[in-house]
Amino acid sequence: xxxxxxxxxLAALALVAAPANAADVAAGKALAEGSxxxxxxxxxxxxxxxxxxxxxxxxxxxxxxxxxQDGTRTKNPKMIKEAKKLSAAQIADLSxxxxxLK
Ligand code: HEC
Numbered sequence: 001x002x003x004x005x006x007x008x009x010l011a012a013l014a015l016v017a018a019p020a021n022a023a024d025v026a027a028g029k030a031l032a033e034g035s036x037x038x039x040x041x042x043x044x045x046x047x048x049x050x051x052x053x054x055x056x057x058x059x060x061x062x063x064x065x066x067x068x069q070d071g072t073r074t075k076n077p078k079m080i081k082e083a084k085k086l087s088a089a090q091i092a093d094l095s096x097x098x099x100x101l102k
Contacts, residue, residue, distance in 0.1 A: 023058075028097030031090060035082060044101050054101035061095040 032044070036053070040046055044054030053061070067073040068083030086094070 023092040023096035025093070025096045025100060027090075028093035028095070031086075031094055032097055035085070036094070039078075044098050053098050056095075056098055058092075058095040058099050061098055062091055065091045065095075 033042070036044070039050045040053050041050070044052060046052035046054075056064070064073065065083050065086065068080045069086075071080075074080070
């Protein structure tokens with residue numbers, strides 16, 4: 001039993017561990033286009049109502065998203081809702097993508 005289960009368990013572990021790998025810029029771009037561009041613009045440049053997020057460092061971006069998630073930043077309920085939908089891996093992908101934009 002244990003012998004036959006081992007490969008299955010290892011395969012499952014590899015799947016679970018995958019999102020923890022290096023940030024995926026392409027995945028971040030896809031997420032950004034689907035969820036963030038409506039407000040922050042296609043290129044993250046923002047406008048009068050929404051802040052520019054293009055070119056934010058990975059550190060600043062990640063900190064901001066964590067603060068929306070943990071309730072430190074309370075200014076905008078819609079932004080809080082957006083942040084709470086995201087996993088840590090998705091935030092890493094998004095931060096890698098936006099950090100590359102200028
Ligand atoms: C419904 C509109 C809306 C959507 C959709 C939205 N945001 Fe925002 N976002 C805002 C607003 C408004 C603020 C400014 C709120 C504040 O001052 O705390 C903001 C702030 C931010 C900030 C902080 C910027 C800074 O310099 O402090 C980041 C980072 C951010 N958004 C990322 C994202 C990402 C990533 C997505 C997509 C997953 C997203 N936003 C989707 C409206 C939106």
